[in-house]
Amino acid sequence: MKYIEIENIACLPGRKLEEEDTFSFHCHPGLACFNRCCRNLNLFLYPYDVIRLKNRLGITSGQFIDRYSDAVLRPSNFFPEVLLHMAENEGQTCPFLSESGCSVYADRPDTCRLFPVEQGIFYDAQTMKTRMISFFKPPDFCLGLHEKTIWTPKTWIQGQDAEEYHKMTLQWADLKERFQSDPWGKSGAEGPGAKMAFMAIYNIDEFREFVFKSSFLKRYKVASETLKKIRHNDVEILKFGFEWVKFYLWGIKSGYLRLR
Template sequence: MKSIDIQKLDALSGLRISENETFSFRCHSDLACFNQCCRNLNLYLYPYDVIRLKNNLRITSDLFLERYVDIVMRPGNYFPSVLLKMSDNTERTCPYLTAKGCSVYPDRPDSCRTFPMEQGLLTSHENQKTKKLIHFFRPPDFCLGRFEDQQFTPKEWAVDQDAVEYNQMTAEWALVKELFRNDPWGNEGPDGKKGKMAFMSVYNMDEFRNFIFHSSFMKRYKVKAKLAKQLQKDDVHLMKFGFTWVRFFLFGIPSKQIQIR
């Protein structure tokens, strides 16, 4: 999910679908295109995607990031994008694709759930606080699901694909990511200490937990006991705390959750 400036809205491709509009779609294994969409993708992974996938695969976030992602800094961006690394074969298939379909289906990423819809957070240049979720219907030409009869509004589609929680987590991340419209790194650049800290705090939960509980963090900052307990065992609480920490240490946005001792 990306932030879209209202002034650039008309330049975007795909059919914009409003909250109450419907689109026709159904995906199933009898279609000739079955599995064709799971290859050669620029598949963005958001922080919650990484938690779900590394837990599905029962590996650490460190190992997941090392094995399965490409981390790229897009021109004009100040926070890296995390993309799922496609397999090294001629078709560049998704590493989780099998003949029977997706092997991580219950924990597939947000973009796979929302597909063929794409979502954006519409912001107005004049009033940055005004945000609206917008939806585009963008099936690729080979996708036959769009000729099926079943009708969905964007909300019904999210429910059908069990994407509501994912969409919410991604929207929370999009609000943090938006802060990176301007360069926060100064002379040290995004590969410096602050850049590494920010990336770890949102994408590498096992390392972040280690940092919180096995560095001087707890000596320097007060975190309520109940929250500390949640951070110890729950990756989602930890990820949201990571969002708060990035706002706090990098952008100076205060939070009741983190008090200097």
């Protein structure tokens, strides 16, 4: 998810798609380019992607982060980007790529679902609202764009079963935007506070342990209904983590928790 400056929209690569715009595309194993795009990628993983993938693989979020991701802190940001670690083979293929295609297809990341459509968020000063913008950006070698199936951005999201991803990515984008300014002060973007926030956002199994097994619940009052939900539900603990980070770093009040 990118944040786009409105004056830059016209010079961005790819074809901008308004709500009613259409594009034709179909990706299938019969194309000579099949699997060619699943390699040598900067594939961004969002927090909900990690939940889906770690559950698909039957491992914890901590194991997933260790085995499959790289965290990169850009100079202009104060929270790391999490990227899928490509296999260390000649083609630098995606670790989930198999002969027959994507081995985690039903749980593939948001970016893969939407590909070759990319989405960004921009603030429209005229309407004073934040809105999503889509670009159709197939790589040069993509043969799917010569196929006849017609989509709009909305039907593409529906067709890729990406609605839940979309919802969770927007919630993450809302929080992530706050990290464009420095919340860390002297402790820095790799200090203890930053590590806690990373845990709450990307390592939800460890965050759950932290909530239930440390002094967290002595310091924070959390409604019993919320506790029931977050104990076993990964999406609920992630949403709770987002709220806690906003409260912990910026003092933003939440219906989920308050200080005792």
